[in-house]
Amino acid sequence: MSQLNCDLHGRRTPGALEGFRLTLYNDGARYTRRLRLCPEHVDDILEQRQREWTLLADDSYAVDAGVCTSCRATIPRPSDRVSAAVYLYRRKQQPAEYFAWYCNACSLALIEDYGLERETQL
Secondary structure, X not given: OOOOOOOOOOOOOOXXXXXXXXXXXXXXXXXXXXXXXXXXXXXXXXXHHHHHOEXXXXXXXXXXXXXXXXXXXEOOOHHHOEEEEEEEEOOOXXXXXXXXXXXXXXXHHHHHHHOOEEEEEO
């Protein structure tokens, strides 16, 4: 049984918790949150969002910054592009790092959906 509660359903679960951290960088501000999650919730997040993220492996960086990876809208101005860094900490695996670009509307939805908090001015 985990010693801490899963941050999404608030209960202890069998086995160790896993980690998920999402950070958005928008116009000099950073919005972030790290969650301790049961494996089921990490799987749910991957199922919902993984198509939006590019795994950063072997120094790959092939994401088109001019397109929102969620809604596929064109983002013509660099000032309207919001970059995202995603880290998954799965049990008995190396941490996985992902990257994505979002439009302002989709980034606001992520801030609300995951309860991201503004950290600092960059």
